[in-house]
Amino acid sequence: MTATPVIDIHLTGADADAALRADVRAGLTALPKQLPPKCSTRPRQRAVRGDHRAAGVLPHPHRTRAAGAQLDAIAVLSGADTLVELGSGSSAKTRLLLDALRRAGGLRRYVPQDVSEPALRQAMDALAAEYAGVELHGLVGDFTAHLDLLPARGRRMVAFLGGTIGNLLPAERAEFLGRLRTVLRPGEHFLLGTGLVTDVDVLVAAYDDAAGVTAEFNRNVLHVINRELGADFDVDAFAHKAVWDADNEWIEMRLVATRPMTVTVAELDMVVDFAEGEEMCTEVSAKFRPPGCGRCWPRPGSS
Secondary structure (H helix, E strand, O other): OOOOOEEEEOOOHHHHHHHHHHHHHHHHHOOOOEOOHHHHOEOOEOOOOOHHHHOOOOOOHHHHHHHHHHHHHHHHHHOOOEEEEEOOOOOOOHHHHHHHHHHOOOOOEEEEEEOOHHHHHHHHHHHHHHOOOOEEEEEEOOOOOOHHHOOOOOOEEEEEOOOHHHHOOHHHHHHHHHHHHHHOOOOOEEEEOOOEOOOHHHHHHHHOOOOOHHHHHHHHHHHHHHHHHOEOOOHHHEEEEEEEEOOOOEEEEEEEEOOOEEEEEHHHOEEEEEOOOOEEEEEEEEOEOOOOOOOOOOOOOOO
C-alpha cells in the first residue's frame, strides 16, 4: 500500500515576499545594479530557461543510454534507499535517477525540495502514480536556508542537479557546501551536477540563443518586479546580454538599458534612474573543470 505523500512547508508566501523586497531593494541600490536570479523564479511564477536547449543541444538516445548506465553505477555505489533532491522543480529529469535506484533494489523514499508549493504538489501527484510503494516526503523551502530541516530518515543521497551550483557566487557556494557537509551523516552521498568549461562560442550561444528563449527568461525578472512590487519597468526597453568572464570562468547575464529611464517601484517607495547603456547583472553561471585537466578545480582565486 502506497503512503499518502507528505509536504513540510518551511517557506511561506510571506517569506518569499519579504525576500523579494529585500533582494530588489539591495540590488537596485547597489553599484553596479544587480538582481539575483531567484527573483525571476518566484514560487507563483516559474520561468523556463533556455540554457543548452536554446543552443540546440538536445538529448540524443545514445546519451540517454550512457547516462542510464552511469546512474546505475552511482545507485549501486551509493547504496542509498532515500533520494533527496534540492531544487527539484517538476522532477522530470529525476526519474532517470529514481529508476536507477529502483533497479538497484534500494529505493524506498524520495524527498523533493523546492520553493514552489504548487509545483511540488503537482510533481508529487504525478510521481505517486508512477512510483507505487515509494514514500514521497516533499519540503517547501530554500536550499540555502533550510538544509538542516531535510528529513533524516534512511540512507540518503542528496542530489543537486542542473548546474544550479554555478549560480552561487564563490562565497555563497562555499557557505552552502559547508552547511551541507554538516547535514550529511557518515556514509551518505552528495551527487552534484555542474556545467563544464567548453568552447566559449558554444557557451555564449547557449545563453544568447537566436530564438530569444533565454532573453525572455532574463527579462522575466522585470515582469516579476512589476507584478509583485508595483514597478513600472518598460521590459522591452532592456536588451539581453550574455558575457563570458574568462577570469572567473562564468557566464554573466545582464540586462542593458537601451535608453535613459526612470523606474518607480511603488511597493518599496523607490525611484531608480537608468542611463542609456547601463548594465544590470541578473545571473552568473559558473562552469567548472574536472580534476586532472591541468588546472585546479575550481579555478584559483574563485573561492
